[in-house]
Amino acid sequence: MEINRKHTMHHSTVLDADPDTVWAEVRDPMKLVKIVSGPAVKNVHWAEGGAVERVPSRYDFTLVFNEGLVQQEVAGRSEVERSSTTEPSRRQAASPATSPPSASGR
DSSP states (O other): OOOOOSOOOOOOOOOSSOHHHHHHHHTSHHHHHHHHHGGGEEEEEEETTOOTTOSSEEEEEEETTTOOEEEEEEEEEETTTTEEEEEEOTTOOOOOEEOOOOTTOO
8 A cells, every 4th residue: 555645854954064974974874864853753773684885775763743654765875976865665655865965065
């Protein structure tokens, strides 16, 4: 059964750091989910043998406001372009994406 989206989130942050430093943090979904969502999520963890260096790799987290389980998968990553693609696991229907960090912070 496919779940229809009820809302779309957009979050933007300017970091006072060089692109290599930013990429070292945001390439790891465990860190990125906490950076973007802060106290709105809990129990962020790799699932089904997932790991930061493994692609594809599934991770889960719980939304605090409704105890909803979110299951995502790192579907692709380019270390050269500093980009990462995440997709809902086969059981979810939300789709965040990560844009590469730039030297200008935009």
